[in-house]
Amino acid sequence: MPNLQLTPLIDQLKLVALDNDYEKHFSLLTANLDGPSKFKVRAEVRRLTSPCARTLDLRKRVDGDCKRFDHRGRTHFLDEVARDIFERGLKQYNGVFTQDTYERIMQAENNYRVMYEHQKLAELEKNTDENVDSKNFRFELFKLGFYPYRDEERMNYTVEVVVEPDGGQPFRAVTNNISQGGLRVRVDRTQLSFASEQRVRVYFTGFAKEFTLDPNKPIDYVITNVKAANKRSYISLKRANENDNPEFDAFISRFISGYKRRYKINTDNTEIALINKAHEQFYLPRMTRLTLFLKAHTRELNCKYVLTTDNNEDALAHWYTETNELAIGSLLNKRRSQFMINRLKRNEPCELTILTFSISAKGKIHFYSALAEELEKTRLWDTFTAFAVKKSSFQAFRISLSPVDHAHAWRPQAVPQHINLPAREQPFSQDIQAALAEVDYLATLDNVTDLVKPLCAVNYNKEELAKLRAFVHPPSLPQRSQAVKLEFVDLRSEQRYQLRSRCRVKSGSIVRDGMVLDISNHGLRIQVDEPIPGDSRSEMRVTFSQLKQRYKNEPLADVNYQIVNSDEANTTFNLKLTEQSANQAPGQFLTRFIKEKRSQLPRIYENKSLKGFELGLRNLYCDAASAVPLFFYRSKRHEQYLGRVGIPQQVTDWSQLLQMPSRKISQSRLTSLLNEGTLFDYWTSWLTKADRKDAPLTTLLIFQLGWNEKSQRTINLTSFDTQTLSLDDVEHCVTQALLDGTIIAVNVELSRTGRPDSQFVEAEMQYLSAYAQHKVDRVEEQLESVIGVADSYSVSNLLMQSLQLSDSLRATAYERLRQWL
Structure with missing residues (x-):
């Protein structure tokens, strides 16, 4: 600018x-x-x-x-x-x-975002004058996919013991908790030196005073962890593998079974797992990214499954062929597949930008895609982008690849296996294990269309259009992909279904052949073979020519629809069934048709022979994810705040920033950037008025990182609404930061949440309520307070590539970022 x-x-x-x-x-x-x-x-x-x-x-x-x-x-x-x-x-x-x-x-001036910016500026000036400290809500970090499991019940119980390390002097301690195969003891001093896996012998002198237990017969344990707190040492122990003492095993089993109601079972792990899983269930249905589960086959990545959510179904809708088959797998041809796999093998970041669109002609849908690097190399960026951006199907993705660990596909519920619960999940069958074993990699496609659009050219040379054929996908699919949707609480009032069916439309005196792309009880999306020139009229008559061949007696000709919107090329239209009396019969038929064909329409892929298969894919995603979910709460006093942040397994600059130790950067500074100020007020004001069905609010964050005169780390934040994004503004922000520092760029997609999915955590909830109802009440209160969730992910590489910074400047920026982190 x-x-x-x-x-x-x-x-x-x-x-x-x-x-x-x-x-x-x-x-x-x-x-x-x-x-x-x-x-x-x-x-x-x-x-x-x-x-x-x-x-x-x-x-x-x-x-x-x-x-x-x-x-x-x-x-x-x-x-x-x-x-x-x-x-x-x-x-x-x-x-x-x-x-x-x-x-x-x-x-x-009456825009809520503008009003809040003015209000916050006034408040900041007032607070500066009056030296008033603002609120400071700290957010809690948790690890995605972390559900601590105990195969045995651990009872909180205090009893005297004597611990004798190998080659050391015995000392007195008291138990903190006890289980069949483990123990945690407390020592009232911290000057202890132990090594992991060191063996010790434990004499249960306290039990011997009350029960018929020999105080001189020790039980062998191995040290697993030592933690110091409040001038005390807490030593975690597990039974030695070769230790066999049936008499002691029987005693501990009877003791815990008889006293656990009195002394309470330690349910900390169950509470942690319950909270983590419940928050993930808020988050996963609101993801807009497309998650592909891939099998490596002869130097090519074949897409086996695509994870669908309420928020990504519109993006996925562009990838159905005229025969209702998913074609998204053809994005990863042999050359692209091998390039990405080789980067992973070299431990290099595997993150690319890919641009896509499709056209419909003569009853066929043709898909095009190109990596940003491919367009730069062939000098076809202007031609490709200027032509593609006018299509409603135009999409730009940040694609990243990561390997999966099959061992993490099955995660037992955080309740010991011997506890009988109605909601118990059983381990996967051999069929499910075999299906999941075919998944070698996970690819995530983050929709960054709004970030890329400002970079697209406006005009192109028509003589170069023929060169775009190099980017068309092959007519036959390299493999069949299946859409899989997790079983979340269904909160949609009317669902759209993928349907590819030929049609004919009339707009005034203009008649065009086209194709139905998707359908609902009262809605329709179509794509015509040739543009309808001039101003689109408010109504359009649709004849379902292909359906009419099968349903000859149904009123499927000249059905009146109202045009909701169209793309710039005037080839794709979103339509709504008008409320005319003549439309009652067509509307009733379409409702009946959807109901009867629901199992055949590719809205949700339900593989009933693979019970629990969706759960395996869900767990693999949580284990291989690189995105960071942010959870927003409303307190009893109606204060809104960012309360929890999920840290993924895959390390990115964004997740590293959130985990920076306090000795490197003040956590209060990072908290204030995200949990206070104009940006936070903008987010929370939108959440207050938003509905769960609303599309996510997308914001680009640019963290400017540097050092002050004392060589201390500094951090500042600039945010951009992607709907009004100016490339010049972003470029100015980035170039200023790179003068003597570096940046981390993050895309944030904020959504209003639905109600908690309690069915998924029913087992943990039942078990926890048996021993600690107060914890259940606490968890339920926390879950009811969640009002919004934001999906966030790093776009640092994409931004620096898009701004066409020199290789040397980008290398300098990456090196400074490595030093800063």
Whole structure:
């Protein structure tokens, strides 16, 4: 973005940008500017006056009553302020909805985000004057997929023992808890020196005073852990493998069984597992990323399964063929597969940017994809992006690859196996184990379309279009992929289903052949073979030509639909069934058709022969994930705060930053950046008004990392709303940070949560309630307080690649980041 001194000049030039004598005005007004400044002004004017392809929906975003506003086939929802800006923008720019009009609407004074920014700025100034400290909620870190399991019940019980280390002097201790195969003892001093796996003998002198137990007959144990706290040492012990003492085993078993109601079973591990699993169940259905489970086969990665959620079904919908088969696996051809696998073998980050789109022609859907590196090498970036970005199917992904560990596919519930519970999960059958064994790698595709769109070219050379054939996917699928959806609580009112079926549409006097892409009881999405020129009309009549061949007596001709929106190329339309009386019969048939064919329509892949298979895929994802979920709470006093952060197994710069030790960086500083200030108020104000069905709110965070004069680490944060993202603003932020520091860039996708999925944690809840109802109440209260979850992941590599920084500057930035972390 040009500096503030150039802003008045830009405001002048954008008013005449569409005039024939624009160049004359430009030369006159910029006569005193140097070359780079002229270039920036010209680029900014061009950006502001370019057509905007976004659909505005200001409901729950502004302080005003939003009403429908139709313009060129798009349905916007605007309040009076936004409508006035919109209409003035149309007059100013000859009927074109421009980027300038869009940004002025989003920056209106009644926008909640703008209001909160002003309010927070005023509060900061007030607090600075009055020297008032702000609130400081600390967030808790937990490890994704961590469900500590104990095969035995451990009872809290205190009794005197004597511990005799091998080759050392015996000392007195008391037990902290005890189980069939282990022990934890407390010693009231810390000057103890033990080694892991050191053997000790334990004499149960306290038991011998009350029970018929020989005090002179020791039991062999091995030290597993020593922890010092409050001037005491806590030593964890496990029974030596070769130690066989049936008399002692029988005594401990009877003792725990008889006294556990009185002295209470230690259920700390169950509580931890319950909280972690429940939070993951909040998070996993809200993911927008596509997760592919891959099998390595002859130097190529074959996509076996795709994990689906409520938030990623729209992205996955683009990848169904005309025969309702998933084609997303063809993204990873042999060359790309081998490149990614080789990077993993060299322990290098395996993260790439891939751009995709599809077109429909003569009853066939053709898919195209290209890596950013491939487009740069072939010099086809402008042609590919300018052509692709006009398609509604255009998507850009950050694709990363990681190996899976089959040992983590089965995770027992955090309840000892000998406890009989109705909700007990049994280990996987051989069929499920065999199916999961075919998965070698996990690939995640994070949708970064909003970050890449500003980089896309506007125009292209039509003579180069033929060269895009190099990026078309083969007509036959290399392998069949299956969509698998986890069994979460179903909170959707009306579900869309994938359906590929030929149709014919009429828009005024224009008739086009096309294809149905997906269908619901009252909705439809279609793609026509050729664009419908001119302004799209408000209604469209659809004839389901392929379905009508089978259902000849059903009212499937000229069904009236209302156009909700369309893509810029006028080839893809979202339609809603009108409420006309003539549509009652077609509507009833479509509802009946979906109900009857539900098992055949690829909305959810239910593999009933593999009971528990979805659970295995879920566990593999949690073990190999690289994203970081953020959980937002509302307290009893209605204070909102970021309370928990899930740390993944795969290490990224973002997860490392969150785990920085306090000796390197003040945790209160990081907490204040995420849990206070304008950004946090923007997030929480959106959560307050958002509905669970709303699309996620996406924010780009750029952490600017450096050192001060005392060589102490410094950290600052700049945030960007991806809907109003300006490449110039981002570039300025990054280049300033790289002058003497480095950056970490993070994409955050915030969603409102649904209700807790208690069914998934029923076993842990039942067991915990038997011994510690107060813990159950505490967990339930915590879960009821969760109002939002954000999926976050690093886009540092993508951002530096997108800004086309030199190799030397990027290398310097990575080295500084390594030193800073």
